[in-house]
Amino acid sequence: MDFFIINKKSGFRASMIDHTYLNSCAAPTIDSYQVQNRVYDDFEIYIYPHRSIREDREDRDFRLASQASVLTNGYVHFYDGGLRNSKIEDFIHEVEEGRELEGDYQVVKVTSDGNGFILGSDIGWRQLYHYEDPHCAVFATSIKLIVDSVRSIQERTFGENFDARFIEDSIFRGWFERRHHRTTLFRQIEKLYPYDRVVFHSGSVEIHRQETVTVPQRFKEAYEQDKERFYRDVLNQCHAFFDNVWAFDFGADKSIELLLTGGLDSRATLSFLFPAVAKHGMGLTTKTSGRPEHPDVAIAKMIAETLSFSHENTKSEGQWPTASSAQDIRFNFYLSEGNWCSWDFVPRFGVKKSLLRGQADTITLHGADSFKRNTMTAINSNNRWFATRTLCKDPFAFPILGIKSVGYIGLTCNPVGDENPSGTEFVYNVLNRYTPALLDIPFDRASLPLHPVDPYKAERLTKSHVREPVFWDGSIVAKIAKHLQVAYEKELNSTDRIQEFRVRISRMLSYRIHPVAASLVEEVYRRLPGKLADFENLIMRRVVYLKAMYRPNQQSRALLMDLACVNDLRTFTEIVAQDPILAA
Numbered sequence: 258m259d260f261f262i263i264n265k266k267s268g269f270r271a272s273m274i275d276h277t278y279l280n281s282c283a284a285p286t287i288d289s290y291q292v293q294n295r296v297y298d299d300f301e302i303y304i305y306p307h308r309s310i311r312e313d314r315e316d317r318d319f320r321l322a323s324q325a326s327v328l329t330n331g332y333v334h335f336y337d338g339g340l341r342n343s344k345i346e347d348f349i350h351e352v353e354e355g356r357e358l359e360g361d362y363q364v365v366k367v368t369s370d371g372n373g374f375i376l377g378s379d380i381g382w383r384q385l386y387h388y389e390d391p392h393c394a395v396f397a398t399s400i401k402l403i404v405d406s407v408r409s410i411q412e413r414t415f416g417e418n419f420d421a422r423f424i425e426d427s428i429f430r431g432w433f434e435r436r437h438h439r440t441t442l443f444r445q446i447e448k449l450y451p452y453d454r455v456v457f458h459s460g461s462v463e464i465h466r467q468e469t470v471t472v473p474q475r476f477k478e479a480y481e482q483d484k485e486r487f488y489r490d491v492l493n494q495c496h497a498f499f500d501n502v503w504a505f506d507f508g509a510d511k512s513i514e515l516l517l518t519g520g521l522d523s524r525a526t527l528s529f530l531f532p533a534v535a536k537h538g539m540g541l542t543t544k545t546s547g548r549p550e551h552p553d554v555a556i557a558k559m560i561a562e563t564l565s566f567s568h569e570n571t572k573s574e575g576q577w578p579t580a581s582s583a584q585d586i587r588f589n590f591y592l593s594e595g596n597w598c599s600w601d602f603v604p605r606f607g608v609k610k611s612l613l614r615g616q617a618d619t620i621t622l623h624g625a626d627s628f629k630r631n632t633m634t635a636i637n638s639n640n641r642w643f644a645t646r647t648l649c650k651d652p653f654a655f656p657i658l659g660i661k662s663v664g665y666i667g668l669t670c671n672p673v674g675d676e677n678p679s680g681t682e683f684v685y686n687v688l689n690r691y692t693p694a695l696l697d698i699p700f701d702r703a704s705l706p707l708h709p710v711d712p713y714k715a716e717r718l719t720k721s722h723v724r725e726p727v728f729w730d731g732s733i734v735a736k737i738a739k740h741l742q743v744a745y746e747k748e749l750n751s752t753d754r755i756q757e758f759r760v761r762i763s764r765m766l767s768y769r770i771h772p773v774a775a776s777l778v779e780e781v782y783r784r785l786p787g788k789l790a791d792f793e794n795l796i797m798r799r800v801v802y803l804k805a806m807y808r809p810n811q812q813s814r815a816l817l818m819d820l821a822c823v824n825d826l827r828t829f830t831e832i833v834a835q836d837p838i839l840a841a
Contacts, residue, residue, distance in 0.1 A: 258313045258330050258652070259285035259305040261402045262367065262375075264394040264462050265298075273392060275406045278830070279303050284406075285399045295321040299371040299460035302326050310620055310653035311506050320345050325368040330398070331383050332655060333362035334501040336494075336662075341505065352376070359498055361656055363398075363451075371460030377451035379470045380627050380636060380664030382644035382656060385449040386441065387464065394462050396455065400594040401829040403446055410445060416737060416824035420444035421745040424820070425758060427598075428813045432642070434634040439466070442595030444748075450640055469633050472665045480669050488686040491662055492529070499533055499657060507620070512540030515622045517568070519556035519701030519713060522624030525684045526658055527560070528692040530622075544569040552701040552713050559698050578604045579725040580815075584836065586728065586822040591832045591839065596645040600727065600815035603650070623647060625659030629680030630667040681705045727815045731766055737821040738762050765817050 261279060282289050282305070289305035293315075302321065306313035313319060319328035327349045334341050336357035342348040349366055352358065361381040366373040375396060377383055388395040388403045388410075397403050404410055410418060422437040423444075430436070439448050449455070454465040480487045503511075513530065517523045527543065534541045543566070545557040554570050561568030580586045580599040589599045630636045647654045666683050685707040688695050696705065699713040745758050826832065833839040 258307055258319065258328065259289065259398045259402065260328060260330070260365065260396075261285075261303040261305075261398075261406070262365075262396045263301040264396075264457070264460075265300065266392050266394070269392045273408050275408065275411075278406050279402075283833075285402050293319070293321050295323075295326045295367075297367070297369045297371070300367050300373075300457070302367050304328055307652045309651065310511075310655075316345055317343055318345060323369065325366060325373070327366045329362060329364050331360065331362035331378075331381070332502050332506060333358055333360040333364065333378075334498055334505070335359065338494075338497050338501075340501055343505070359494070359662065360502075360660055367457060371457060373457040375455035377453070379452045379661050380630075380659070381451035381661075382640065382648060382654060382659065383451055384640075384645055384648065385451070385453075385455075387447045387449050388445055390445070396449075400441060400443065400446055401591075404443060405828045405830050410443070411827050413827070414824065415443075415826050416740055416820070418443045418445070419741070419744060419820065421741060421748045421758075423595075424741060424816070425745065425749070425754070427816055428758075428761060431812070432638050435637075438634075438637050438641075448641070450637060470636065470664070470668060472668050476662075476665050477669050480666075488683070489690070491666065492687065492690065494662055495529065495658070495660065496533065498660060500536075502655065503533075503537055503539075509538070510618060512542070512619050513622055514619050515541070515543045516624070517543040517545050517557040517560065518553040518624070520553075520624070521629070521680055521684045521700065521703060522626040522658075524560065524624070524695060524700075525628075525687045526622060526624045528688050528690075528695060529658060531564075531691050542567065542569065544571055546571040556698065556701060556713055560695060563694050563698060564692065578602060580728045580818075581725075582728065583730075583733070583822045586819050587826075587832045588836055588839070590819055590823050591829055591836070592649045594645065594649075594829075597642055598812060598816040598819045600812040601646070603646075620653075620655060621651060622655065622657060625656035625663075626680065627656070627659045627664040628666045628683040630664065631679050635667075636664070682707065727811050727818065729814060729818055730821075734817050734821045735766060737817070737824045738766060740824070741820070761813075762817070765814050 261284075263274060278284055280292055280294070280303075282292055284292070284303075285305045290308050291306055292303060293306075294301065294303040304319055304321065304326075306319065318330075320326070327345055329345065329348070335351075336359045342351065349364065352364055353366075358364070358376075358378070361378050361383060363383045363385065364374075364376040375385065377385065384398050386397050386400050386403060388397075388407060390409060395403055395407065404418075419442060420437075420440050423440040423442050426435040426437055426440070439450075441448050449464070449466070452467050452470050454467070456463040456465070479490065513534075515523060515527055515530065517527060530541060533539070543557065543561065545554050545568070547554045547570070549555070549570070557568060558570070579602050580589060585602070586599045589602055592603055627636075627639070630639055644654075663683075667680065670682055681703075685696070685705045688705075689708070696708045697710060699710050702712050704710060704712055741762060742755075742759055746755055749755060749758075823832070
C-alpha cells in the first residue's frame with residue numbers, strides 16, 4: 258500500500274497541505290481502492306490500500322484506531338519461521354518485542370501520544386521519501402504524494418524545484434557511486450533507504466541514516482565454518498519464507514509467471530521455484546521477449562526443453578519502442594517520479610493493462626539479484642532504479658530471492674576483488690541442489706567457476722536490442738539548459754565541476770562535436786606516424802575524454818529532454834490531466 262505521514266511542528270497550519278488531494282483515491286496511484294486517515298495531536302496518517310495481486314485488508318494489513326495506527330506494506334514474516342499473526346495489532350506487538358523479521362516490507366506504527374516507528378528490510382525494494390520544512394516533516398512511499406500535496410512545493414514549477422546535484426549524478430555517474438545518493442529530482446525531497454530507521458518519540462522525529470548494512474556475525478561465521486551447510490540452511494529458510502507468503506498472502510488460486518533470460522538471476526529463481534511448484538501445485542509459466550537470435554531467447558528455450566515445460570517468446574521485431582512525443586515523456590515521467598528517464602521507456606500499451614487490471618490471478622516474478630550486490634553502491638542502485646521501476650507497475654512485486662538473508666550473501670560471500678564473479682557461488686548451489694541439469698546450459702557472457710561451461714556467444718548480440726533515436730527537440734531543451742546551469746552554480750561550489758557541467762549540457766544541445774575538440778583530435782592523429790609511442794596514452798585519454806564530454810550518450814540526452822518536457826509543470830496531477838489514459 259501507499260502511505261503519507263505528516264509530523265506537525267510549531268506553526269503548522271492545515272492549509273499548508275492539500276488535504277482534498279490526499280483524501281482522493283486517485284492521489285497515489287489508480288490501483289488504490291479506498292483512503293483511510295487518522296488525525297492525532299502531532300501526527301496525521303493517510304493510507305491507500307491496493308488490491309491487484311492480493312488485497313490489503315483491514316485488521317490484517319492495517320488498522321487506524323484512536324490510540325494507534327499500524328500497517329504493513331509488502332511481504333513480511335518472522336526469521337524463525339511460522340505464519341505471522343493474522344491480526345495486525347498482535348503482529349506489531351511481537352515486532353516490538355524484538356522478533357526478527359524477514360522479507361521485503363515496511364512496518365509502521367504511529368500512536369496518539371506521538372511515538373512509533375517506520376521499519377524496513379535491510380535489503381528491500383520498498384520506497385520511502387522524506388520532506389521537511391520549519392512547520393512539518395512528511396514521510397511517503399511516493400514522490401507524487403509529496404509534490405502534489407505540499408503547498409510550498411507547488412509554489413514553484415518543477416524546474417525551480419529540480420535538484421542540480423541529482424541531475425549531475427544522473428548525467429555523470431548513473432549506476433556508479435553517486436556523490437549525492439540520497440537526493441531526488443526535487444531538492445526538498447530526500448530518499449530514505451530500507452535499511453534506514455525512522456523513530457517517532459513524543460511527537461518529534463529521529464531519522465537514523467545508515468551508511469552500510471550490518472551483516473549479523475552469526476551469518477558470517479556460518480559461511481566460514483561450513484559452506485555446504487550454510488547454503489542449505491539459507492535456501493531452506495528461503496523456502497520456509499516462500500511457503501509462509503504463499504499461505505498467508507496468496508492461496509491456491511494463484512499462478513506464477515517468470516521472466517526468463519540468459520543470465521544468473523532468473524535461472525536461479527526458476528531453479529528455486531521448482532520444488533515449491535510441486536509442493537503447492539501452483540501453475541508456472543515462463544516467457545522471454547526478444548528476437549529469436551538473441552541469447553536470452555535461445556538460452557530460455559534450452560532451459561524450457563531441458564525441464565520439459567512450455568515457454569513463450571514474445572517476439573520483438575525491429576527496434577525497441579522509445580518516447581516519440583512530449584506526451585509520451587510526461588507519461589513516463591509520471592511513472593518514474595524522476596527515478597529513470599525515457600531512454601528506459603515504458604510503452605503505454607504495456608502499462609495500461611497492469612495499472613488497470615484490478616484483481617489478478619498471475620504473479621509476475623523478476624529474477625532479483627541481491628545475491629550479487631556486494632557493495633552499498635550496488636544495493637542503493639538496485640533500490641533506486643530497478644525497485645521503483647518494478648513497483649510502478651506492480652505494487653505487490655514479490656522478489657523471492659531478494660529477501661534479507663540472500664542479500665547478506667552478497668555482502669558476505671562476494672568480497673570485492675574475489676576471483677569468482679559476484680553471485681556465481683550462490684547460483685551454483687541453487688542449481689546444484691534443485692535442477693542440476695541446468696548447470697550444463699551456458700549463460701549469456703558468464704560462467705560458473707564451480708561448474709565451468711563456455712559462455713553462450715551470438716554474432717548479433719549487440720544488434721538485437723536496437724533502440725530508436727531519442728526524441729529530441731532542441732528548442733524545448735534550450736529553455737531549461739540555462740536554468741540548470743544557474744541552479745548548478747547555486748548548489749555546488751567547485752569551479753571545475755561547474756565548468757564541466759556547462760560543457761556537457763551545452764554539447765547535448767547539438768549533435769556536432771565541439772570545434773576545439775575536433776581540432777585536438779586532428780592534431781593528435783597528424784603527429785601519430787612518427788611518434789606512435791609518445792602519443793599512445795594521450796590518444797586514449799583524449800578519446801575517453803571527448804566521448805564523455807562532447808558526445809553525450811543517449812541516456813543523458815533523454816534525461817535533459819524529460820526535464821524540459823515537464824519543466825513548466827507544478828504537480829503530477831497536471832500530467833494526469835493532459836494524458837487520456839491516466840485521466841480516464
